[in-house]
Amino acid sequence: MTAIQAASGIADMGGVDGWGRAPRPDPADPVFKEPWEGRAFALSLLSMRLSGTNLDAFRHAMNRLDRDHYIDDGYYGRWLYGAENLLTDSQIIAPGTVEARAVNLSGGTAEEPPAPVPNKPPYAPTAAGSIRTLERAPRFAVGQRVRAKIQSAPGHTRLQAYTQGHVGTVSIVEPPQVLPDTHAHFIAENAQWVYTVRFDSHELFGPEAETFTLNTDMYEDYLEDAS
Amino acid sequence: MTSELSVNDHIPMALRTEALEQILVERGLVDPKVMDTFIKTYETDVGPLNGAKVVAKAWTDPEFKGRLLTNGTTAVAELGFKGPQGEHIVVVENTDEVHNVVVCTLCSCYPWPLLGLPPSWYKDPAYRSRVVKEPRTVLSEMGLDLPAEREITVWDSSSEVRFFVLPQRPPGTEGMSEEQLTELVSRDSMVGVAVVTAP
Numbered sequence: 001m002t003a004i005q006a007a008s009g010i011a012d013m014g015g016v017d018g019w020g021r022a023p024r025p026d027p028a029d030p031v032f033k034e035p036w037e038g039r040a041f042a043l044s045l046l047s048m049r050l051s052g053t054n055l056d057a058f059r060h061a062m063n064r065l066d067r068d069h070y071i072d073d074g075y076y077g078r079w080l081y082g083a084e085n086l087l088t089d090s091q092i093i094a095p096g097t098v099e100a101r102a103v104n105l106s107g108g109t110a111e112e113p114p115a116p117v118p119n120k121p122p123y124a125p126t127a128a129g130s131i132r133t134l135e136r137a138p139r140f141a142v143g144q145r146v147r148a149k150i151q152s153a154p155g156h157t158r159l160q161a162y163t164q165g166h167v168g169t170v171s172i173v174e175p176p177q178v179l180p181d182t183h184a185h186f187i188a189e190n191a192q193w194v195y196t197v198r199f200d201s202h203e204l205f206g207p208e209a210e211t212f213t214l215n216t217d218m219y220e221d222y223l224e225d226a227s
Numbered sequence: 228m229t230s231e232l233s234v235n236d237h238i239p240m241a242l243r244t245e246a247l248e249q250i251l252v253e254r255g256l257v258d259p260k261v262m263d264t265f266i267k268t269y270e271t272d273v274g275p276l277n278g279a280k281v282v283a284k285a286w287t288d289p290e291f292k293g294r295l296l297t298n299g300t301t302a303v304a305e306l307g308f309k310g311p312q313g314e315h316i317v318v319v320e321n322t323d324e325v326h327n328v329v330v331c332t333l334c335s336c337y338p339w340p341l342l343g344l345p346p347s348w349y350k351d352p353a354y355r356s357r358v359v360k361e362p363r364t365v366l367s368e369m370g371l372d373l374p375a376e377r378e379i380t381v382w383d384s385s386s387e388v389r390f391f392v393l394p395q396r397p398p399g400t401e402g403m404s405e406e407q408l409t410e411l412v413s414r415d416s417m418v419g420v421a422v423v424t425a426p
Contacts, residue, residue: 013356014332014383022357022368023348025415031270031344036241038270039248041344042262050256059334073240075335075350080244093250099234101246106232115254129314130387158385160332162359174388175315194386196317201360210361212379217386 010070011063015162015205037076040083044076047083051090052120055130056184060156061085091116121186130183132191134176139220140195144170147226148197148218156184159222166203167226171215172196179219192220274343275414277308278391281341282417283408286396296320299391303341313340313389319382320393321419326377327392328366328419330358331384338389342417349418359383369420392419399425 013019032038048058062070062082069081087093094113103110126132140146148163158180172195179190194217201212232238238246251257281303285292295302299316303309316338319327331337332355337345348354348369358365362379366372373379382390394416400408415421 011333013352015360016356019351019353019356022353022365023351024368024370025346025348025420027413027415029346029348031274032266033347034241036244038266039244039262040240041269042265043244043247043251043257045265046251046257046261050251062334071352075345077240080240080247084247087247092256093247096234097250098243098246099238101250102238102242103232103234105246105249106242108232110234131314158333160383160385162332172317174317174386177387194388196388205360210363210379212362212381214359214381214383216383217388219386 009063010065010067011059012161014160032076037074040076040080044079044083047086047092050092051086052123053086053090053186054123054125054183056156056178056180057121057186058082058086059180060184061089063156090121091119123186126189130177131175132178132189134191134193138173138193138195140170140173140193140223140225142170142173145226146170146195146197146218146223149222149224151222155181157181157222158217158219160216162204163197163199163216163218166199168197168199168203170195171198174217177219179221181219181221190221194219195223197223269339269344273310273339275341275412275417276409277306277343278338278341278414278417279409279412280306281308281391282393282412282423283405285393286408287405292393295393308340310340312336313338315388316341316391317388318391318393319380321395321422323395324378325380326373326419327380327382327390328358328362329382329384329390329392330355332356332359333385336384336389338391341389341391342414346414348420366420371421392417394419394423397423397425 062078065081070078088095094116097113100110100112145167147167150164151157151159174194176191177194179192182188182190196215197218199214201209252259285295295318299318303316321327335345335350359381362381384390411423413421416423
């Protein structure tokens with residue numbers, strides 16, 4: 001059974017204080033700082049196929065990491081831990097296998113669990129990628145006032161905590177896409193219209209906030225009419 | 228490595244990655260050559276040079292620019308740029324009035340076909356958390372001080388739409404060719420944390 005993370009976890013960082021100064025960009029920043037990062041990147045992409053899952057499940061597999069696993073080993077560290085979650089969920093490897101092999105590789109001795117019988121999720125995409133076509137018309141129109149719902153149910157979501165409950169204006173009607181909230185858990189693709197919604201910074205962060213406009217994408221289920 | 232490592236320790240990531248790769252390869256589930264191809268693709272073939280070509284073409288070809296701003300996905304595909312993390316591209320234009328900047332607060336979504344894999348700063352929790360709350364301050368910390376009257380629009384990528392910033396062509400580049408302009412366009416200007424400057 002796939003573990004399920006609460007709607008808002010460590011990954012939902014938007015608007016959260018305490019992370020310090022933004023770094024100065026380094027034009028010489030390599031794509032992969034160390035060779036293992038490239039290996040972890042490639043293993044993660046392949047693990048989605050091997051585990052019979054999808055990109056939304058992979059994102060959720062990272063979102064449910066604890067703070068240390070999400071942060072301390074960096075971006076490709078969380079990719080590798082996320083990939084391991086997918087592989088253990090689908091019983092491609094047994095829990096503890098990687099740790100035991102690492103000990104053995106380093107000169108120690110640890111018993112490795114036998115390879116389990118794979119148990120992939122009942123997942124069959126109706127098309128490649130995330131974009132789908134829909135017969136029904138978009139529920140909301142450009143210029144319409146909409147409110148981002150409060151999301152409290154556990155499970156995957158792309159509805160950021162900092163937008164929830166706030167009112168914005170539809171700026172773009174985007175192509176229909178599979179709904180990450182159900183797609184990540186192999187319940188349904190639930191393809192629906194997506195809207196880029198424009199928020200005023202003061203609506204999101206109060207009267208003292210810097211003045212700017214924020215646009216972000218909202219799946220139709222995330223929104224209610226506020227006109 | 229010493230032999231004192233135990234399964235309950237924090238495993239160094241190079242060792243951990245090697246362990247997983249070895250397990251999957253010996254079971255015939257993963258081909259290391261396929262992994263090499265993925266790595267080489269993003270280390271050498273797909274990177275910000277693609278985006279720079281798009282920008283330079285938009286600066287020198289008004290009809291292309293029109294198509295780019297109307298339908299980014301099909302316009303960049305004219306130049307052969309498509310693939311994972313590029314299903315639907317929306318291009319936003321910087322002007323004298325508005326400066327655009329892109330983030331993904333929830334992970335680090337990024338337009339791979341145009342810019343390659345994201346740089347360190349884009350994945351940094353400080354950038355992810357703060358650029359949606361105090362963008363002018365964050366941009367200043369990163370070395371970009373915008374005029375006070377310049378409006379800022381932040382784009383937080385939360386669906387499979389990928390936002391790409393068309394930076395302003397700097398003054399003093401009127402006589403430059405498309406190829407020369409391509410060399411001027413930095414990765415960071417196409418995310419919106421820098422502007423393009425004349426040489």
